[in-house]
Amino acid sequence: MTRSLARALVTIGALGVLVLSTLGVAVATGHLGQGPTRSLASCGPSHPRGQIVRVTLSDRGGGMMGANAMMVALGVAPDVVGAGPVTFIATNVGALNHELLILPAPRYGVGTRPVAATGKIDESSSLGEASTSCGEGRGNGISPGTSSWVTLTLPRGNYELLCDVPWHYANGMFAPLSVH
Numbered sequence: 001m002t003r004s005l006a007r008a009l010v011t012i013g014a015l016g017v018l019v020l021s022t023l024g025v026a027v028a029t030g031h032l033g034q035g036p037t038r039s040l041a042s043c044g045p046s047h048p049r050g051q052i053v054r055v056t057l058s059d060r061g062g063g064m065m066g067a068n069a070m071m072v073a074l075g076v077a078p079d080v081v082g083a084g085p086v087t088f089i090a091t092n093v094g095a096l097n098h099e100l101l102i103l104p105a106p107r108y109g110v111g112t113r114p115v116a117a118t119g120k121i122d123e124s125s126s127l128g129e130a131s132t133s134c135g136e137g138r139g140n141g142i143s144p145g146t147s148s149w150v151t152l153t154l155p156r157g158n159y160e161l162l163c164d165v166p167w168h169y170a171n172g173m174f175a176p177l178s179v180h
């Protein structure tokens with residue numbers, strides 16, 4: 001084998017690897033992009049009333065990590081609305097089940113509710129809940145890749161949106177909402 005032939009073969013081999021890895025990235029990206037987008041688009045209120053607040057429920061997966069190592073988050077947009085009807089659309093982009101509860105903000109600020117030994121907070125002051133997979137109102141949890149929604153008319157004030165799946169609140173799954 002001549003030196004130039006060997007060099008050509010090495011070049012072709014490198015190109016092959018480059019093409020294959022590019023294809024691999026494209027396939028992986030396409031796959032990740034398709035799944036959630038398709039299911040979320042087909043899952044929401046047909047005629048949402050009033051202002052819309054989108055709530056994103058997320059986690060790093062791994063239900064076996066235990067109460068203290070859980071990474072969960074709740075995002076709210078917008079987090080300031082006017083008084084009047086508000087439709088909350090909660091979308092689960094994580095790998096665990098989640099839910100959305102809307103409560104008046106606790107006296108010492110969001111995130112300060114006592115958490116019971118069950119990992120849950122006292123839900124007795126809840127004003128509304130979206131916890132049905134692809135449905136409105138209360139249910140058995142929002143499964144990954146789906147949404148739930150609820151419409152509430154809230155007076156002016158400060159509120160806390162949270163997930164009360166055991167230990168999710170304790171691990172930071174809450175966010176403020178202001179109505180003015």
Ligand SMILES: [Cu+2]
Pocket residue numbers: 057072097098099163164165168173
């Ligand atoms: Cu949760």
